[in-house]
Amino acid sequence: MIGARLAAVLAALTLAGSGAWAETPYRILSYAQLSGWDKDDHAAALDAFLETCPDLTAPDWRSICSIAGQQTNARTFFELFFTPVLIGDPDDALFTGYFEPELRGSRSRTDMYRYPIYRMPPEARHGTYLSRREIETTDALTGRGLEIAWVDDPVELFFLQIQGSGRIRLTDGTMIRVGYGGKNGHEYRSVGRELVRRGVYSVHQVSAQVIKNWVRRNPIDGPELLRHNDSYVFFREIDDLNPSEGPRGAMNRSITPGRSIAVDPEFTPLGAPVWIEVRGEVPLRRLTVAQDTGSAIKGTQRADVFIGTGDKAGRRAGRMKDPGRMVVLLPIQRAYAQLPEDNL
Incomplete structure (x- = not known):
């Protein structure tokens, strides 16, 4: 989910450099060890897989993709051509959710719509650029024609940046879609973690909605909290993009609610099927596809599940912060080729 993502995509399409896995726990599993595998809707997973399969360039993936669209039994297809691989320690697993926000906006600045959604300025492409504070409190970008639209809520704009894409419903009823266009080069800093550090909330209390409510209740300290995150x-x-399709992920293809996840492509190759077992308020066991990335998604057992579009999806995504396990499905030969020598 193109700037910083492009490097991740190129690396992922070579299907994870061996250096990243050199000292990473790596274990081959059987399908019988995947809890709930036999109960999943594998056809839905295959549909999501086919969305990005044509973009996989390695020979073993190309051969699989050449026949994927001809399959009549999706479960048999996955079991026949893939091997489940557990990468990393599942005790470290963390599943969160993300969604496509829908904001209210205008093509013109007004008293109501006065918070700009910016295109990336050319000078920001050459390394570290202005911080969030500098962008928001100076006129560095004003009057340069970089505004795509103006929205009415700076808090929702902040979370639009975290999600990386969204829809803007304009005053005339039309809809525009925006996607990730780059960033300012500053490291992402969690405002939720900062609230915990300050003792405002415990770690289990923090969610996107809790943060939004706190910022709105604190008209001075709230904006300052958001500027704690220098990343912009x-x-x-x-x-x-057809309005009926999902937003584009890091592979520049539409992602699918409930079937697409954001991963760390250093360990989980983009385009690969990934079995997830989420132990949360509503347990989730299903086959997904790694089709997106995120600046906060780092590690072997880290995934962000795409929930959908709008406020309902946003509330559900904001509550998701669960343990579990993720298992990557790799082409059989590749799975065994990556196996450490002492496990052969």
């Missing part, structure tokens, strides 16, 4: 995301307008 720029956008691009997406005008060649």
Whole structure:
């Protein structure tokens, strides 16, 4: 989910450099060891897999993709051509959710719509750029024609940047879509973690909605909290995507609610099927596809599940912070080729 993501995509399409796995726990499993595997809707997972399969360039993936669309039994297809691999320690697993926000906006600045969604300025492409504070409190970007639209809520704009894409419903009823266009080069800093550090909330109390409510209740300290995160995301307008399709992920293809996840491509190759077992308020066991990335998604057992579009999806995504396990499905030969020598 193109700037910083492009490097991740290129690396992922070579299917995870061996250096990243050199000292990482790596264990081959059987399908019988995947809890709930036999109860999943494998056809839905295959549909999501086919969305990005044509972009996988390695020979073993190309051969699988050449026949994937001809399959009549999705479960048999996955079991026949893939091997489940547990990468890393599942005790470290963390599943969160993300969604596509929908904001209210205008093509013109007004008293109500006065918070700009910016395109990436050319000078920001050459290393570390202005911080969030500098962008928001100076005129560095004003009057340069970089505004895609203006929205009415700075808090929702902040969370739009965290999600990386969204929809803007304009005053005339039309809808525009924006996607990730780059960032300012500063490290992402969690405002939720900062609230915990200050003793405002415990770690189990923090969610996106809790943060939004706190910022709105504190008109001075609230904006300052958001500026604790120096990272700032720029956008691009997406005008060649069917409104019925999901937003684009890091592979520049539409992602699917409940079936697409964001991963760390250093360990989980983009485009690969990934079995997830989420132990949360509503347990989730299903086959997903690694089709997106995120600046906060780091590690072997870290995934962000795409929930959908709008406020309902946002509330559900905001509550998700659960343990579990993720198992990557790799082409059989590749799975065994990656196996450490002492496990052969």
